[in-house]
Amino acid sequence: MSDTSQPNSSGLMRKLPLIIILCVAAIGAFTLKDYLNFQTLADNREALLGFRDANYALTVLAFVGFYAAIVGFSLPGAAVMTLTGGFLFATFPGALFNVIGATLGAIAIFLAARWGLGERLAAKMDTGDGLIKKIKAGIDDNQWSMLFLIRLVPAVPFFVANLVPALVGVPLSRYAISTFLGIIPGAVVYTSVGAGLGEVFDRGETPNLGIIFEPAILLPILGLCALAALPMVLKAVRGKQGI
16 A cells, blocks of 8 residues: 555655646736736835835845746746836846846746656656657757747747746756846846836836837847857758768
8 A cells, every 4th residue: 555655645746846836826827916017016116215225135135036936936927026126226236136036936947847747758758759759859959059049039938938948858057057148138128127117107107018029129139049049050951961
């Protein structure tokens, strides 16, 4: 009896962190969307600025920890937090605090997913046949390029970019480095928007989150995407030429 129940219990324990994250994410999607928004930030901006001025180091630690929790539990409000980083700390060091918080949260969900599902799934993909094995091999051959691409392309949801690498056996160090560096361009853009939130609120307006799709912003990011994809293109060309 204990021999059969122990593996089941071990499997459940491995999945428990991921189950908790998914449950908290589901609850947060319904309970927090009315609180983690721009209006809440506008209503509390004076209190936040006052607390920051009186407790700068504590504000930084609390902000990074709260940002990491939002990303780690996939809660609504990541965009608001990024703008808040700019509002409280200016474009720099606000962008740095945003990137650190987002990276820590991404690492947390990556570890939960890999511990619960990723290791076994990656092993099955390695031992599988046909298309599945080819997909896994393609990802393994171009991990750095793929990891940077999913971070740089604005259309890839952050939650998806956190989970997919865990499910295909990407090393933690490679994931952490590519996440930290890959989210910098978008973080700088939105943090700079947040740095001007005071004037936006004074005019009774809401910030323009679509700014990242404007040509002056989007084209340089697409250039970085092309640069990240270049090794894969060169490898494909050399493979066809038999080099």
